[in-house]
Amino acid sequence: NAGVTQTPKFQVLKTGQSMTLQCAQDMNHNSMYWYRQDPGMGLRLIYYSASEGTTDKGEVPNGYNVSRLNKREFSLRLESAAPSQTSVYFCASSTLQGTDTQYFGPGTRLTVL
C-alpha cells in the first residue's frame, strides 16, 4: 500500500527556475494539502484542496500555484523559484478536511541557490 507518494525526493534549483512537485495518494481521500517545513517554524500550509475540483490558499501561498488534477493527484508549482523557498515540502491527504487524520508523503527537499 503506497499511501502518499511524492516526486522528486530532492531538487536543487537556481533562482528564477520553475518546477512542479508531484503528489499522489491511493487511499481515496477527498482532501489534499501542501505544507512546507522550515527549522523552528513548524509545518505551514501552502494550499489545500478540500475535494476534487477545489483549491484554496493556506497560510503561505505566495510564489506557489497548485492543481488538483483528479482525486488522486495534487501538484505544487513554483513558477520562479527564490532562495526563500528553500524548504522541505510535504504533501498530505485526509478523508475529511480539518477533523480527520492526515497522512503524509515522504517529502521533497528543495534547495534554491
Add this chain to the structure above:
Amino acid sequence: RKEVEQDPGPFNVPEGATVAFNCTYSNSASQSFFWYRQDCRKEPKLLMSVYSSGNEDGRFTAQLNRASQYISLLIRDSKLSDSATYLCVVNKPSGTYKYIFGTGTRLKVLA
C-alpha cells in the same frame, strides 16, 4: 501568542523514564487534536488522536484540558526508539486553513 505552542526541548531522559509534554492552543473553538511523531528528516506520522475523555495506547496517554486549553502526552517506560520530535496538531474551525501544527518537542531517550 502563537496559535499552538510547544516547548521545543530537547527533553533528555534515560531509558525507562516517564516523560510528559504539554501543548497549549489559543482557539477555544478547536475540536480536533492530535499528536504526531516525526523522526529526523522523515514525514510526520500520527501517534494518536486526543479525545475529550483522554485516551491511552500502550505506553502513551493523551489528555485534553479544554478549560486551560492544552493537550498533553505522557510516555511511560521510555524506549530508545521513542527518540523523535512530537508535534501537536489542532484544527482551526474557521479561517482559510484547517490544521495548525506546533513546532514540536524533541525527545532524546538515552541508554
